[in-house]
Amino acid sequence: MRERGRAIKAVLHEVHSIAGLGLALLLTLIALTGAIMSFEDEIVDHLNAGIMQVAPRSAPALMPDELIARLRAGQDFGKVSAVTLSSDPAGAVRVRFGRDEQGGRPASLYVDPYDARVLGSPRGEEFFATVRRLHRWLLIPGDAKGWGRQITGVAALGLIVMLVSGLVLRWPRRAGSVKMWLKPNLGLSGRGLHRSLHAVIGTWVLPVYLVMTLTGLWYSFDWYKDGVVWLLSRPEVVAAKMQPKMSAKAPRVAAASEPAVPIGFDRAWATFRREEGDRFARALLTLPAGPGTAIRIRSWGKDSTLDTTRDEFRVDAVTGQLVSAERYADKTFGEKIIANVLDIHRGAVLGWPGKLAFMIAAALMPLFSVTGILLYLSRRKLRRPAQPPLGRLVPGE
Structure with missing residues (x-):
């Protein structure tokens, strides 16, 4: 029985070593970029505090379409894809743009909601966008549609x-x-110290790494995501989420020969305000990426502390009809876990102490890569047969 246990451990040791050597550099890169993004929101808000607020006025704020029209009259920034509006009279409007023909995306702008005056582009936005693409997709062309997401997924499986x-x-x-x-x-000292650091500190961060990998797989593999949705959601929610995947191609074929009709934000914004009143803190209105007239509106309540605790609406931009409303408060416990996958992944569900703990754990990944490689090299040295001194060799040896 003891011999069998030793054989199993020997196999596990080889698997552990091979996986570690093969993925050391990749896991270090993914972990360090994740650590950099841990306090992205706080850093960006601090860097751009001067352009995110305006002086409140007695005059009503411009409607979204009028604001965009005035913005375009001053300069052609490109096609607007989304706007973030605030219920705070002092909150600036954030305007995001779609990709151009070359695949580039202009920097977003903060705009005065009362006169459409450009306040500036947020500092740090491009830097963190690049770090995020490196973390998720390794900067491989195609982003989420390329091979990068599968490679990071394989790395996560290897880490497990x-x-x-x-x-x-x-x-x-x-x-x-x-x-x-x-x-x-x-x-x-030497091999003993490396082994102690590798094993003991690895035990410290093991729960954090498990949470990171199990939630990170959500963004890499559709089969994993579909499985989690099936496991944690109500049947009707599962059916609703699966339906667009089956019918996504049909509308595109039908509308391929029809000219695209420009749609605006005003009707959807009016419907949303009628539904929500002033209960929201901010709302992100996103135009449909392809054919269709349904605008997606994500809204955060005034007491919301997490980016993922939000309500989501879809409103027809032409008729102003509310197509669907998905409120966070109505979700089951399992569905709330799904909604909070990103904040669980980065430890934000535990507040800033959780984000700090996850950041430190991610920043420790190079320690395991270095000590693991040193342990492997020292083990190979120990296994190497000792060479007899040249002075003791006799003829024929």
Whole structure:
């Protein structure tokens, strides 16, 4: 029985080593870019505090279409794809633009809601957008439609294998001893110190890495995402989410020969205000990317502390009819977990202490890559047969 256990551990050790060596650089890159984005919202808000607010006025704010028309009259910035509006009279309007023919996207703008005066482009936006593309898609062309998302998904699966095998390999004989699990032996040196740091600090961050990988797979594989939705959502919600995938191609074929009809935000905005009143803090209105007239509106309540705790509406831009309303408060516990996948992934559900803990854990990934490689090299050196001294060789040896 003991020999069998040793054989299993030997196999796990090889699997752990091969996975670690193959994915060390990639996992380090993904982890460090994730750490950089941990406090993105706070950093961007601080950098752009001067252009996100305006002096409130007694005059009513411009309607979205009028604001965009005045903005275009001053300069052609490109096709507007979305606007973020605030219920705060002092909140500036954020205007986002679609991609041009070359695939580039102009920087978004903060605009005065009363006269459409351009306040400036947010600093840090382009930097964090690049870091995000590197984190999710490794800057591989195609972004979410390219190979990058599958590669990062494979890396996440590899990390899960390393976490499980590493936990089995380091399971101490005195499993009930907290000291054995959590206290590194800093009195060691060389291979012993590397092993202690690799194993003990790896135990510290193992729960965080598991959360990161299990939620990160959501963005890499459709089969994983569909499985989570099926597992945690009500049947009618699952059916509603699957339906667009089956019928997505039909409207495009039917509308391919019809000229695109320009649509605006005003009717959808009026419907949303009629439904919500002043209960929202801010709302993001996004034009449909393809054929269709349904504008998506994401709104955040005034007491919302997370980016993912939001309501979502779809309003027909032509008729102003409310097509659907998906309120966060009406979701089941499982559906709220799905809605909060991003904030769970980065630890934001635990507030700023959770974001800090996840950032530190991500920043520690290079430690495991370095100590893992050093342990592998030292193990190879120990396995290498010792060469007899040249002075002791006899003829014929």
